[in-house]
Amino acid sequence: xxxxxxxxxxxxxxxxxxxxxxxxxxxxxxxxxxxxxxxxxxxxxxxxxxxxxxxxxxxxxxxxxxxxxxxxxxxxxxxxxxxxxxxxxxxxxxxxxxxxxxxxxxxxxxxxxxxxxxxxxxxxxxxxxxxxxxxxxxxxxxxxxxxxxxxxxxxxxxxxxxxxxxxxxxxxxxxxxxxxxxxxxxxxxxxxxxxxxxxxxxxxxxxxxxxxxxxxxxxxxxxxxxxxxxxxxxxxxxxxxxxxxxxxxxxxxxxxxxxxxxxxxxxxxxxxxxxxxxxxxxxxxxxxxxxxxxxxx
Ligand code: B12
Numbered sequence: 301x302x303x304x305x306x307x308x309x310x311x312x313x314x315x316x317x318x319x320x321x322x323x324x325x326x327x328x329x330x331x332x333x334x335x336x337x338x339x340x341x342x343x344x345x346x347x348x349x350x351x352x353x354x355x356x357x358x359x360x361x362x363x364x365x366x367x368x369x370x371x372x373x374x375x376x377x378x379x380x381x382x383x384x385x386x387x388x389x390x391x392x393x394x395x396x397x398x399x400x401x402x403x404x405x406x407x408x409x410x411x412x413x414x415x416x417x418x419x420x421x422x423x424x425x426x427x428x429x430x431x432x433x434x435x436x437x438x439x440x441x442x443x444x445x446x447x448x449x450x451x452x453x454x455x456x457x458x459x460x461x462x463x464x465x466x467x468x469x470x471x472x473x474x475x476x477x478x479x480x481x482x483x484x485x486x487x488x489x490x491x492x493x494x495x496x497x498x499x500x501x502x503x504x505x506x507x508x509x510x511x512x513x514x515x516x517x518x519x520x521x522x523x524x525x526x527x528x529x530x531x532x533x534x535x536x537x538x539x540x541x542x543x544x545x546x547x548x549x550x551x552x553x554x555x556x557x558x559x560x561x562x563x564x565x566x567x568x569x570x571x572x573x574x575x576x577x578x579x580x581x582x583x584x585x586x587x588x589x590x591x592x593x594x595x596x597x
C-alpha cells in the first residue's frame with residue numbers, strides 16, 4: 301500500500317510517497333520511499349506520478365488537503381475561461397489578481413503557466429485558425445499576455461536570489477528564437493521561470509538575423525543559449541543557427557518549443573548532435589538541473 305508521508309525539516313513540511321511492506325523476518329512493517337514530492341505547500345495532483353493517482357490513500361490525502369483532481373480540473377477550466385475574457389478585454393489588474401490568487405497557496409508559477417496561461421493561448425490559436433476570433437483579438441491577447449508576464453517578473457525580481465549563490469561563473473543565460481520566428485512568448489515564459497529561480501537572463505527575442513546574434517554572444521559571453529522554435533518551417537533555420545554558433549563558440553545549447561513535435565527524426569538527430577532538445581516545460585526541473593550542471597553550481 302502506498303501513501304503520502306510528511307517529514308518536517310527546519311519547520312517546513314516535505315511530502316514523500318512511501319510504500320508500506322511487511323517484513324516477515326523482523327515481523328514489522330517497513331516503509332520504502334518511492335518518490336520525493338517536494339514541499340507540502342507546493343503539492344498538487346500534477347506532482348503525483350500517474351500510477352499513484354487512483355490509490356484510495358492518495359485520493360484521501362488530496363481530499364483532506366483540498367487538492368482533489370476533479371476539483372482541480374474544474375477550477376482550472378473556469379479560471380481559463382476567466383483568463384481568456386480578461387485577456388480579450390486587456391484587464392491587466394484582473395489578470396494579475398488571477399495569477400496572485402492562484403499562486404498564493406499550493407500552485408507554483410510553472411503551474412500558472414502550464415495549467416492556465418498556455419492552454420488559453422492554445423485555445424486562442426485554435427479559435428483564430430477556425431475564424432472564430434479575428435486577428436486583432438489574437439494580437440490584443442498576446443500583448444496582454446506579454447504585459448502580464450512583465451508584471452509577474454517585476455514581482456518576482458524582488459525575490460531574486462543573490463547571484464553569488466547561484467553562479468560561480470557569473471555568466472548569463474541567453475534566450476532567443478531562430479531567424480523568421482515571431483513567436484516570443486515561449487521565451488518570455490522561460491525567462492520568467494528562470495528569473496523566479498534567481499538566474500541572470502538576457503531575452504533577445506524576437507527574430508534577429510543570425511550574424512547579429514553572434515556578435516551579441518561575443519559581447520555577453522553567456523553560459524548557455526536557450527532556443528525556442530514554434531513553427532516547423534523554422535526548424536532548419538534553427539539547425540543552421542546552431543551550426544553557426546558552434547563554429548565560433550563552444551556554449552551549451554538547449555532547444556525546445558512547439559515545433560519540436562513536428563520535427564523529422566533526422567532533424568532531431570541533427571539537433572541532438574549539438575545539445576539537449578526538450579518539447580515542453582514539464583521537463584523544467586530536468587532543464588534546470590542540466591543548467592546547474594553546466595554552470596557548475
Ligand atoms: C500569439 C500567437 C502569435 C503571435 C505571436 C506574438 C508573440 N509576441 O509571440 C503572432 C500574431 C505574431 C503570430 C503570428 C503567426 N502565427 Co501564431 N500563434 C500564436 C498563438 C495563439 C500563441 C503562441 C504562444 O505564445 N503560445 C504559448 C507557448 C508558450 O506555447 P507553445 O508554443 O506551445 O510552447 C510550449 C512548449 O513547446 C514549451 N516551449 C516553448 N519554447 C520552449 C523552449 C524550450 C527550451 C523548452 C524546454 C520548452 C519550450 O513551452 C510551452 C509549454 O508546453 C499560437 C497558438 C498555439 N497553439 O500556441 C499561434 C500559432 C503558433 N501561430 C500559428 C501561425 C500559423 C502563425 C502565422 C504563420 C500566422 C500568419 N499567417 O501570419 C504567423 C507566423 C509569424 C512568424 N513568422 O513567426 C499557428 C502555427 C501552426 C503550425 N504550423 O504549427 C498556431 C499554432 C495557431 C494555430 N492554431 O494554427 N502568432
